[in-house]
Amino acid sequence: MNKLAMTQAIMVAKETKELTWQKIGEAVGMSAEWTASACLGMNSMSAETAKKLCHVLDLGTEVELTLQKYPNKQWDQAVPTDPLLYRLYEMMSVYGPAIKEIVHEKCGDGIVSAIDFALNIEKKPDPKGERIVITLDGKFLPYKSW
Amino acid sequence: MNKLAMTQAIMVAKETKELTWQKIGEAVGMSAEWTASACLGMNSMSAETAKKLCHVLDLGTEVELTLQKYPNKQWDQAVPTDPLLYRLYEMMSVYGPAIKEIVHEKCGDGIVSAIDFALNIEKKPDPKGERIVITLDGKFLPYKSW
Amino acid sequence: MNKLAMTQAIMVAKETKELTWQKIGEAVGMSAEWTASACLGMNSMSAETAKKLCHVLDLGTEVELTLQKYPNKQWDQAVPTDPLLYRLYEMMSVYGPAIKEIVHEKCGDGIVSAIDFALNIEKKPDPKGERIVITLDGKFLPYKSW
Amino acid sequence: MNKLAMTQAIMVAKETKELTWQKIGEAVGMSAEWTASACLGMNSMSAETAKKLCHVLDLGTEVELTLQKYPNKQWDQAVPTDPLLYRLYEMMSVYGPAIKEIVHEKCGDGIVSAIDFALNIEKKPDPKGERIVITLDGKFLPYKSW
Amino acid sequence: MNKLAMTQAIMVAKETKELTWQKIGEAVGMSAEWTASACLGMNSMSAETAKKLCHVLDLGTEVELTLQKYPNKQWDQAVPTDPLLYRLYEMMSVYGPAIKEIVHEKCGDGIVSAIDFALNIEKKPDPKGERIVITLDGKFLPYKSW
Amino acid sequence: MNKLAMTQAIMVAKETKELTWQKIGEAVGMSAEWTASACLGMNSMSAETAKKLCHVLDLGTEVELTLQKYPNKQWDQAVPTDPLLYRLYEMMSVYGPAIKEIVHEKCGDGIVSAIDFALNIEKKPDPKGERIVITLDGKFLPYKSW
Amino acid sequence: MNKLAMTQAIMVAKETKELTWQKIGEAVGMSAEWTASACLGMNSMSAETAKKLCHVLDLGTEVELTLQKYPNKQWDQAVPTDPLLYRLYEMMSVYGPAIKEIVHEKCGDGIVSAIDFALNIEKKPDPKGERIVITLDGKFLPYKSW
Amino acid sequence: MNKLAMTQAIMVAKETKELTWQKIGEAVGMSAEWTASACLGMNSMSAETAKKLCHVLDLGTEVELTLQKYPNKQWDQAVPTDPLLYRLYEMMSVYGPAIKEIVHEKCGDGIVSAIDFALNIEKKPDPKGERIVITLDGKFLPYKSW
Amino acid sequence: MNKLAMTQAIMVAKETKELTWQKIGEAVGMSAEWTASACLGMNSMSAETAKKLCHVLDLGTEVELTLQKYPNKQWDQAVPTDPLLYRLYEMMSVYGPAIKEIVHEKCGDGIVSAIDFALNIEKKPDPKGERIVITLDGKFLPYKSW
Amino acid sequence: MNKLAMTQAIMVAKETKELTWQKIGEAVGMSAEWTASACLGMNSMSAETAKKLCHVLDLGTEVELTLQKYPNKQWDQAVPTDPLLYRLYEMMSVYGPAIKEIVHEKCGDGIVSAIDFALNIEKKPDPKGERIVITLDGKFLPYKSW
Missing domain, CATH: 1.10.260.40 (lambda repressor-like DNA-binding domains)
Structure with a gap:
């Protein structure tokens, strides 16, 4: 299977x-x-x-x-077309450079791990219509020099 | 300019x-x-x-x-190569289908807005090495039928 | 199914x-x-x-x-080849920058929603040959700042 | 120039x-x-x-x-990244097959011209937030057989 | 079927x-x-x-x-590989800009319709080896201004 | 130069x-x-x-x-976006398979040369609006076997 | 079949x-x-x-x-991945511009036919390890002017 | 420089x-x-x-x-458009699988080197029009197992 | 099979x-x-x-x-998406230019063979968490001139 | 600068x-x-x-x-064309699936870090011609579950 x-x-x-x-x-x-x-x-x-x-x-x-089984993680669409998935892609593309600036400001040169990583999704009530809050929590990994 | x-x-x-x-x-x-x-x-x-x-x-x-001025938001790389930016792309690609499932479960058919949207980045201390927590907060928009 | x-x-x-x-x-x-x-x-x-x-x-x-069921909206052809579909793509590509100018002029910085959205198609008689009128009606969403 | x-x-x-x-x-x-x-x-x-x-x-x-001068109409991005432009692209991709069905139902086999074509943009007040109405008006061109 | x-x-x-x-x-x-x-x-x-x-x-x-049935006209290869089909593609790519110049010189700003269109293929004897003559006959459509 | x-x-x-x-x-x-x-x-x-x-x-x-000078023939857009050029591309894509059938029927297995090639463009008056007739004239080259 | x-x-x-x-x-x-x-x-x-x-x-x-039957010659990979096939692609990409220079120097403006074409493969002994010699033999086709 | x-x-x-x-x-x-x-x-x-x-x-x-200087060998066009260069690409794409068969038949599993490699171009007179003969001479490299 | x-x-x-x-x-x-x-x-x-x-x-x-059987080595994804495979791709993309500099410094103009090649993988204990050491061992092939 | x-x-x-x-x-x-x-x-x-x-x-x-300065790591060619760089890409593409198998066998589900990472290049003498040995040393990162 x-x-x-x-x-x-x-x-x-x-x-x-x-x-x-x-x-x-x-x-x-x-x-x-x-x-x-x-x-x-x-x-x-x-x-x-x-x-x-x-x-x-x-x-x-x-x-x-x-x-x-350990999966082989694959996705067919480099840029997703489903509107919900595309909005996630767009958030990371529009705000990616700003996220990079802020992460470097807080922790120096390195990345946010997508492996030592967790995410959480909450619904947040709001008078103008409910909101979704997605929290991405990844370990900061500094670049190694040698 | x-x-x-x-x-x-x-x-x-x-x-x-x-x-x-x-x-x-x-x-x-x-x-x-x-x-x-x-x-x-x-x-x-x-x-x-x-x-x-x-x-x-x-x-x-x-x-x-x-x-x-109102910007024309453009990015050259459909898939970013910078490791920090790629990890953000990977998070959304690996977990995109799961996010879609949970958002639909919480709010029904619709999307999370990338326009009526805010994001916040915090450093979180951790004994195993500091973490970065990125919070994405977007309005849920249900599909309209007519 | x-x-x-x-x-x-x-x-x-x-x-x-x-x-x-x-x-x-x-x-x-x-x-x-x-x-x-x-x-x-x-x-x-x-x-x-x-x-x-x-x-x-x-x-x-x-x-x-x-x-x-909530669909996963996908399309195979980033640029459609069917002539009817291509013409729709071409309209949005040729006139996209002009639409952006006019929308910003009328409402400021933001987008026209494709989710809170409806469309209507009418046949319009014309002595030189009948015409098709497609009406796209979407909510204007201003960008949020925070 | x-x-x-x-x-x-x-x-x-x-x-x-x-x-x-x-x-x-x-x-x-x-x-x-x-x-x-x-x-x-x-x-x-x-x-x-x-x-x-x-x-x-x-x-x-x-x-x-x-x-x-007669322009050479070119665009760099087959799929636009600016959110306003992408939403236009998405409208035509999500609803393209439905538009094709309805146009064929109304006029038979053919296309809607993007050349003998005009478009109009109006702001429409709405208690839930203003809307933009884009009207696409193109001549129906039936396929020729010979 | x-x-x-x-x-x-x-x-x-x-x-x-x-x-x-x-x-x-x-x-x-x-x-x-x-x-x-x-x-x-x-x-x-x-x-x-x-x-x-x-x-x-x-x-x-x-x-x-x-x-x-009204077909959904699709082709898989944006650039065809079959040598006969590629040569047709090459003709239009090498001579496209010249065709654009000449058509505009003869008729002004507009296009040659691929819908109100017919084509004919003839074999032409020639002492150096037979030739194929392909005739493309399309209606000129001037751009509309409004 | x-x-x-x-x-x-x-x-x-x-x-x-x-x-x-x-x-x-x-x-x-x-x-x-x-x-x-x-x-x-x-x-x-x-x-x-x-x-x-x-x-x-x-x-x-x-x-x-x-x-x-002998040119290095290059074009940037594998699929042209200018409407006049796109229509030429579309003609060859929609009718390519039919052209292949008819050429093979008339001359056997081979191609129509884009090198030993000439093209001519004429304006053809028509009561329903003027037409453009493009004539492509290329040598038939049969495949060699050895 | x-x-x-x-x-x-x-x-x-x-x-x-x-x-x-x-x-x-x-x-x-x-x-x-x-x-x-x-x-x-x-x-x-x-x-x-x-x-x-x-x-x-x-x-x-x-x-x-x-x-x-007359084949429709197709290949899936624009750039082949199999190492033997890739090396052939690489030879033509690295040495293509030099081949173009030499062919034009010998015969003027034109191409080497891939249709009126034959190829031969021989194994050549060599003290440092056997070699493969591939011979490509195509008719020179001068560009026509008219 | x-x-x-x-x-x-x-x-x-x-x-x-x-x-x-x-x-x-x-x-x-x-x-x-x-x-x-x-x-x-x-x-x-x-x-x-x-x-x-x-x-x-x-x-x-x-x-x-x-x-x-040791060059960084780069080419912009994965598939070249210049007709002379394209024909070289087409030769290797149409006949690549046959070359692979014959090379394996002659020497076993391995590749033809594009590094330990030389090429020669000759003009060959022919009553039907001059021909170009391109000779590719590369060392056969067997795959190593370990 | x-x-x-x-x-x-x-x-x-x-x-x-x-x-x-x-x-x-x-x-x-x-x-x-x-x-x-x-x-x-x-x-x-x-x-x-x-x-x-x-x-x-x-x-x-x-x-x-x-x-x-001699395989036809193919892979579908030019850029792999599986995180483990992507990291390998990223290592070679980020450090490729540096590897090129060092290899040329040590051996002159040429390449590292991927055919006369072996690789070895070891687990290396480390107080901060175990490491993987991948050793790539390929023959240096100098470019031939002729 | x-x-x-x-x-x-x-x-x-x-x-x-x-x-x-x-x-x-x-x-x-x-x-x-x-x-x-x-x-x-x-x-x-x-x-x-x-x-x-x-x-x-x-x-x-x-x-x-x-x-x-913290670099924005970018590369233009998703698949490099320089032969030395391509061979590195090919090694990782041909042997990627085998590396994945062996890494998972040694350490379970996870990846080899390209951030907490070092590489070393040595020249290795060999009677059949000198070899290059590239050592990739990255921390194993197990996937987190939560």
Whole structure:
């Protein structure tokens, strides 16, 4: 079973059982965001977490094993077309140079890790219409010289 | 004067005066992030803010007027090569599908605005090495049907 | 059932029943333009509208459910080759800079939303040959500063 | 003088004289949209209109002659990055297939001309925030068979 | 039945019956060039012509209906690799600027329509080796100003 | 002097002397089409023709010598954006497969030369609006086997 | 049967019968290079040669007919990745400008035909390690002026 | 002095002195092909050869030193547009798979070196029109296993 | 059997037998790195090694024969997206110019072979967290002049 | 002064003083590889190291300050064309999947850092011709789950 088939099996089970990522995440003891990411084939699960997930969703051993495989992270569209995904791309393109300035000002020459990394999404009420707050939390890695 | 020349003038003045974005932002009454973005030519300033900025940096009328122009936001590299910028791109590409799932789960079909939008960057101490926390805050816009 | 299979089922039913988008739109209480868009997999329908549509076209529950799913809006051709689609692309490329000038002149710095958005298509008689009038109606969103 | 230098001269004069496209268009007897497009180098002016325009803006013969040249319409970015321009591109990409369906339904096999074409932009007040309405008006051209 | 399957059915029938495009064109009362184009899925046929074509090639109703559908004209290779097709591309790229000069000299600012358009191919004997003469005949469309 | 500077010098002289390609071609004893192509830097002239051309346009030795250089034929846009040039590209893309069929039917496996090649452009009056007829005349080259 | 299936059938038969391109070429009376090219779907065979080839390889009528079809020569990778193929691409890219200089010096303005063309590959012993010598032999085609 | 300026200086001197690559090559004791390649900036010369070349062309020390620099071999066009260069690209693309087959048949798994490599160009008389014969001679390098 | 199917068969067998590349490499008498590469279809095995590998993994003749075929080395993504693969690409892009300087300083004008090449991967303990050391070992090939 | 001008100044000084990267590295107390990289504008130097470097090369304050700036690491060619650089790219593309397998086998799911990273280049004598050994040494970073 490959990651694509795994994702499809999970999506069908999630829909049938009328579960949310929030509830699945709670059931496996991880955040909704990371759980969704692993179920979409973009992260690997520990054996224990994969077992819990398949228990919650009533899925078999094949899904359980495939969740543990180390993924080959690929995306087809260098620039995404889906409007929600494009807006994320646009935020990073418009504000990327400013982020670079501020990060260097705070920590010196280096990068923000996308590996030692976590993200969180919250809905924020607002009189003019609700807002989404996405928090990206990555380790600062200074360049090494030698 | 175009935005490129404006940015160069600002960078030289900022260096000469040994100012940080943090201090410049405070002096003009805006966040460091947004101020950097406008100085890099990716946002337009109000007349009042531009005046304050040129006062702080000892810059002339041409810079003041150019800061107020509505920019044509362009970037050359569809996929950025600078490691700091690439990591931002990678975060949005690896976690984009998961973000889409969670946003739809929280708010239904729609997008997170990159226009009615603000971002904040903080340094977070951590025993294993300091971290950077980037907060993206955008209005949720539901798709209209008609 | 994915959106592609859904569209094919709808197109066959529409042809068999000799219906037009105009008539289908009227039957479900929405515009022909938006109804076509949702049936082509580029918008999600409310449960109620999906039910009406499947009633008009004599289609089953799978189509009804798939119409309600939030689509991942993708297109393969960054620049379309079909002459009708290319002309739309060309209009926006040739006149894009002029539209930007006029919009900024009327409303200041910001964009025209493609989400809080509606479009209408009319045939206009003309002695030199009939014309098509496409109306794009989007909310103006001013850039936020912070 | 090439079209680029012409545009720069016009933009400086327009700013100095504090004119709008609306007023310039009225002065030369054409729409603001088409006038802006010609001044941006994407259309050629008749000798008479070019003369009027240079009169309004106090510009010399070189600009007058360059305005009359037939432009080589080029754009660098197949997919524009400026958010206002990208939204126009996105509208045509998301709704292109639906527009194709409706145009064929109304007029049969053919295209909407981008040459025998005019466009108009209006601001529309709305309690939830002002809207922009862009009207595209092109001749329907049926495919010829032979 | 989609256009691809239609083309394959026609090609097999044409080969089996040992027909040429010349003969098929004569039988349906259209040119060989346009008939080939419609059979390759790049133009739509009238009901009457489609009927005649299926009669000549002994093909069924599905082909007859598919020939009448309005095609979505797509090509995969922006620059074709087949040497015959590449040479056509090269002709238009090498001589495009000269064609633009001459067309503008003869008719003013505008384009040559690819929609109100016909093409003809003839073999021309020549002592140094036979030649092919391709004639492109399109309506001149002047740009509209407004 | 490179070809680009040569073209600019020729264009200025042509405009100043109010000449057409038709008249320049006649004066040098070549077609307007080929003459324009060589002046645009896409073909090399014989010494004799270059001399005549510089005589007609009152241009010096540098232009005369540069006209004789063998050009490196380059174009920046794989797919041209100018509407007139795009229509030529579209004609060859939409009708390329049909042209391939008909050429093979008439002459067997081979190509139409873009080197042993000539083209002619005529204006054709028509009650519905004037037409442009472009004739492409290339030697048929059969594939060699060995 | 398409060219791809034809190639696969030939490759299996060649392997089973333990034949080389050298031997197959000799058996059909053509060079190994051209024979391989036609079997890989990049050239069409005469009826007689195709018959001989199918006799040698014990293949049926379908392969025989498909070998005679005029191919649509396509390749997926504009720049090949296989190291052997890339080196060929690199040779032509690094030495292309020098080849252009020398060909023009020897024959004037024109090209080397890739259609009226043959190629030969030999192994050349050498004390430092064997070498491969590839000979490209194409007709010189001078540009036509008119 | 960079390689580009070096090439321009050499081309002017070569033209002024009415020399050919053949003669320049003979004067420096190298082939015309390799000499042209080094002068075009695609190879580095030994100090001795560079000295001879500058002697023949009456060029100064700067050119002599720049000829000896190790070049960064770059080309702008992944697929060249100049017809002569494109034909070379096409030869390698159409016949690449056949060359791969024959090289593997003769020498096993490996590549033909583009570094330990030489090329030669000859004009070959032919009653049907002169031909160009290009000989590529590269060392066969077998893949290493370990 | 093609290389893709071969790889899948090997991966399943490796998993079922709970083997590592280290152990498989030892069993066939080759390095883990090269063995993995050949099993992934990027190198060809000798008959003897292929036999040993199929013995260790309990695989049949088809896999054994396919391992010996000379691969067509292809990759889909010119720039890889998987973070591990991208970092390798980034190392070579960021440090490529420096590597070029140092290699030329040590050995003169030439390249490092990717064919007469071996690589080794070791884990290196480190108090700040374990490191990976990749050693690339290629023959230096000087450019030939002639 | 930007990084490009800085690099040019350093290269001229290095040539004039007949220094090697080896010697420059020793003089500033860093490796030749890292020193070259910083001088080529791909890394930032500490104030102390920059001072030493400018002392060795007799360069002024502007170079000293520019060496300390945090670079925006950019490269124009996604796939490099220079043969030495391409071979590095090819190594990582051909062996990337094998490296991924072995790294995951040794350390689990994660990446090899290109930031906490060092590289070393050695010349290795060999009877069959000297070899280059490049050592890449990066920290293993395991993916975080949360």
